[in-house]
Amino acid sequence: VHLDASNLPVMARGCALLGAGGGGDPDLSLVMALRALDEHGPVPVLGLEDLDGDALIMPCGLIGSPSVATERLWSGDEGRILRESVERLRGQRVAALMCYEVAGANGLLPLTWAARMGLPVLDADGRGRAFPELQQQAMHLADIPASPLVLTDGRGNAQVLYAADDAWAERLARSAAASMGGVCAGALYCMTAEEARGAVIEGSLSLALTVGEALATGEVDALGEAVGAVTLIAGKVVHVERHADDGFVRGSATVHGTGHDAPRQLRLELQNEFLLAVEDGAVRAAVPDMISVLASDTCDPIATERLRGGERVVVVAAPGPAVWRSDAGLAVAGPGAFGYDVKYAPMSGAADG
């Protein structure tokens, strides 16, 4: 399997849905990745079983404010800087890159880096969706440390963070990203293939392709068949409240049902990603399940930062990755981890595995 111009746009669309409104806008990253693939050839996609046990995997992506990430141009050389630092720190060559989150821009920028360096990418990620905080990684649940964590702005500045724990890593990395202009490229949770077994979420790139193919049909029902998504409401965005601070975008949006769904109302709570869908005071869907807002006409997922009043949309929810629906997973990335006094209940249609 490899990624090339034939399947990358499809995957990008899947990444947008897995972003659950976050993960950064994939449009610009797609253009960059297509250009890198055109110049350097397709990127091989490997499974964990294709790597020797001691092969070094470098999870990577953007760290910082998604609002700034969307506006920032990248040279594409950031991956090389990260890789060289990691190789110096570990005294070992990097065998494969891994998207730390196969969602939004973070599902695509590592492909640009891989193409330019002639490295394969792993069919896996650390989230299976997008999350706002650094330590919300499957590797964190498996006790693999985020440190040493390498950051660069690609403009001559780089930082290596040795954090006391992953909560400190989040704090130090957020501050470092802010000091380098709001967003930076990062490598974190580096590990061997053997350490990665059972610690990463396998099949994430394949999932993004499957989701992208379903979205390409233009039929929301296809998403249900592909990933068990259900439609929460079809209607019109009537209110968006959003503010950006300390690297987060926080707010809420309300969708008024139209047609069969009138006069229902659905409220969405967001923190970089859409995290809760509430109707008449009852939670219809909650993080770690994936809530996405699709444009009615194109089925394109809309990022939390791009959502505007007046838009016609379909709100869908798909079951989140199994690892996040465990007790340990919910403690790190369930509604309570985001400050919501909501007990997570699996959405209808959620199946484990």
Added chain:
Amino acid sequence: VHLDASNLPVMARGCALLGAGGGGDPDLSLVMALRALDEHGPVPVLGLEDLDGDALIMPCGLIGSPSVATERLWSGDEGRILRESVERLRGQRVAALMCYEVAGANGLLPLTWAARMGLPVLDADGRGRAFPELQQQAMHLADIPASPLVLTDGRGNAQVLYAADDAWAERLARSAAASMGGVCAGALYCMTAEEARGAVIEGSLSLALTVGEALATGEVDALGEAVGAVTLIAGKVVHVERHADDGFVRGSATVHGTGHDAPRQLRLELQNEFLLAVEDGAVRAAVPDMISVLASDTCDPIATERLRGGERVVVVAAPGPAVWRSDAGLAVAGPGAFGYDVKYAPMSGAADG
């Protein structure tokens, strides 16, 4: 020459004066250093000529907010963490520590570290006084880079910064210090003894001892003989305005002359250090010359953060290090570098060398 319980308190007093009101409160650092010397023996003081050309020198001290530095307790183990990082980065043993600034706490904490590690300290520093910004170092003028810069909070967190230039190093380090609680221990401008020749300010520890001995006489005149200091005014502090933000303490203080000096008034402008002394609209002394406020009864220098209205004081000024009175030095650390529209004129009594 070595530092022990017999001369360290004298030197601490000299460091307080060279701090020009900044550099962090030396009291707590003196207690720590005396204890470390008691446990581990005296610290040898070397000149550059005592080191091989390729011997590695590690300039170090505290980085961040002086207000927080005064309140923060250190384990004394921070120097070891810095040294191990530097040795790993350079692939070379550290031969000697150097205070990056022989002023305030930064003139003493490296001695605690040196004592605990059994390392000598260099009779030199990068400033010859205190300054607020990282790149205000004689090594900067000599084109030795601050990076790679190592920071630690001594509580399990460490960061290595590779900055594009020294201005970025200042920016990144300030942010990193803030994220680790406001202040941290740092090693920067690491260099070989050969690189240090002509790049560091030699004789700084000896100068602090000389100044400390002069202060110990309790006679301000002794300071004049020792370092060419002149008395600007003797009087009473009538007004102190001070605010702390982004790691700086900024403000001003006014001293009303008493006795022979009545009814004169002297205004002091401060940014961590006392930077300007103004009388009747005329600049009496300006950075890089060292302005210090001494308690009338004890001749003890008072830190900018400790100055209070009502105190009886003598304000003195001593010529700053020659390197800072050059055109290149003034560009980095003259009045203009601090935003004052003031042309530096050497104070009366200032002699080069």
